[in-house]
Amino acid sequence: GAVVSQHPSRVICKSGTSVKIECRSLDFQATTMFWYRQFPKQSLMLMATSNEGSKATYEQGVEKDKFLINHASLTLSTLTVTSAHPEDSSFYICSATFLKLAYNEQFFGPGTRLTVL
Amino acid sequence: ELKVEQNPLFLSMQEGKNYTIYCNYSTTSDRLYWYRQDPGKSLESLFVLLSNGAVKQEGRLMASLDTKARLSTLHITAAVHDLSATYFCAVRLGGGADGLTFGKGTHLIIQP
Numbered sequence: 001g002a003v004v005s006q007h008p009s010r011v012i013c014k015s016g017t018s019v020k021i022e023c024r025s026l027d028f029q030a031t032t033m034f035w036y037r038q039f040p041k042q043s044l045m046l047m048a049t050s051n052e053g054s055k056a057t058y059e060q061g062v063e064k065d066k067f068l069i070n071h072a073s074l075t076l077s078t079l080t081v082t083s084a085h086p087e088d089s090s091f092y093i094c095s096a097t098f099l100k101l102a103y104n105e106q107f108f109g110p111g112t113r114l115t116v117l
Numbered sequence: 118e119l120k121v122e123q124n125p126l127f128l129s130m131q132e133g134k135n136y137t138i139y140c141n142y143s144t145t146s147d148r149l150y151w152y153r154q155d156p157g158k159s160l161e162s163l164f165v166l167l168s169n170g171a172v173k174q175e176g177r178l179m180a181s182l183d184t185k186a187r188l189s190t191l192h193i194t195a196a197v198h199d200l201s202a203t204y205f206c207a208v209r210l211g212g213g214a215d216g217l218t219f220g221k222g223t224h225l226i227i228q229p
Contacts, residue, residue, distance in 0.1 A: 034216045034217075036216075041224075042221070042222075043205065043219045043220060043221045043222050044160075044205070044207075044217075044219045045219075046216035046217065046218070049215070049216050059216075093159055093160070105162065105165060106217065107162075108152075108159045108160040108162075109159060110158070110159045111158070111159045113157075
């Protein structure tokens with residue numbers, strides 16, 4: 001299957017700082033990338049859908065000014081958590097797909113664990 | 118709003134036993150996925166189910182889909198310890214590259 005990477009894998013930051021998480025599709029051009037959040041022992045919740053070259057579409061209840069998403073190229077999307085607070089601590093997972101892919105299958109990255117102190 | 122319900126949420130079973138995880142969803146969908154997640158790791162794709170009556174099998178796992186009942190099952194045959202993980206079903210609404218709505222997951226522990 002296709003490979004999606006995330007960087008960093010783990011980040012610890014102080015409250016009030018901003019953190020950028022990168023999601024890259026390594027061996028295909030992703031027309032769409034998704035960002036999910038997973039709290040401990042809970043399910044994944046879709047945060048936003050990101051299409052290359054256009055503004056991200058955010059799910060209801062997700063603050064677009066707090067979670068900035070940029071999809072500058074077909075292989076890179078970034079999620080910036082601005083003015084992070086302890087309640088933003090979570091496991092952030094991206095996935096990528098492209099329209100011609102069978103079943104519109106999504107390939108998931110390894111995740112980024114964010115801890116805000 | 119699409120809702121996806123899994124049950125049970127927690128399952129402890131012994132090796133060699135069979136069991137089934139259920140996944141119900143609330144509105145029509147054109148894709149149903151099963152994923153496995155190990156602690157601290159991301160998701161591993163297990164199955165994609167596309168049509169009514171679809172059945173797929175890989176090793177000791179078998180998934181089926183009944184679109185009329187909006188129900189999918191993941192059946193585990195003769196469980197082994199290595200299958201211990203959290204299993205999620207996820208549903209796509211359709212019409213383009215939509216994000217997935219996940220069930221809460223079934224935390225499966227298989228004891229030797």
